[in-house]
Amino acid sequence: EDGKYQKAWKQLAKKLDGGQSASNAFKKTIGDPKKLQPKILEWLKTQQEPFVPVWNEWQGQGADSVIGTSKVTSACRARDDATELSATLNVPEGAWKGGLLIGFSDADSYTVVLLNNAGGFSINQRAEGKWIVLKRGTAPDQIEGTYRLKAVRAGDSITVSANDVELGSFELKGAKLGVCLENCTLRFTDIQWK
Structure with a gap:
């Protein structure tokens, strides 16, 4: 979404590289995966090989x-x-x-x-x-x-x-x-x- 999550994504990558739990780090940094999933699935349709x-x-x-x-x-x-x-x-x-x-x-x-x-x-x-x-x-x-x-x-x-x-x-x-x-x-x- 035009870079909306770019800053949070960089923070998440740093936490994951530092060994933090993926599910906790994602939720704290970006948000609840269950709420984001519909948006992510729609976005993936535009990014995946057709x-x-x-x-x-x-x-x-x-x-x-x-x-x-x-x-x-x-x-x-x-x-x-x-x-x-x-x-x-x-x-x-x-x-x-x-x-x-x-x-x-x-x-x-x-x-x-x-x-x-x-x-x-x-x-x-x-x-x-x-x-x-x-x-x-x-x-x-x-x-x-x-x-x-x-x-x-x-x-x-x-x-x-x-x-x-x-x-x-x-x-x-x-x-x-x-x-x-x-x-x-x-x-x-x-x-x-x-």
Whole structure:
């Protein structure tokens, strides 16, 4: 809150470094943690990385960008449920596959849209330890080395597009949306969701 607790925080750090009990020092210096907790939790939402790696191959690059590297399919999702997510996939040199996570229940049950360097796309669902291809097709042309990807959910239906060209609509469970890649390194920027 614009430095409101900065002086008290420095005093608290000094007491903790001096060996005082954390709970007593916090209460005496800053205030009752129970009363401050709601404010702290709201503040944390604005300070934490907005993305949750489903697997460990992802690194946040600020509030709206991530980079991932994996030899298998890997995803990074928005922290909160979303009805819409868009992201810019920055096309690298060489072979690549990447796109959006469009339906996520857990690490064993999810659906991804993967565009690739050969100019195609596939929509793949992971369930019961197997991959099911829901759709394959030709991707639209990239624009200046990028794809602008978008997923929009209405109930259990989700519609996916690349550079404003619809790739398909599907009935999928899971309100978590994000980005994904397979067997490459990719950077996603301008990630937005609501």
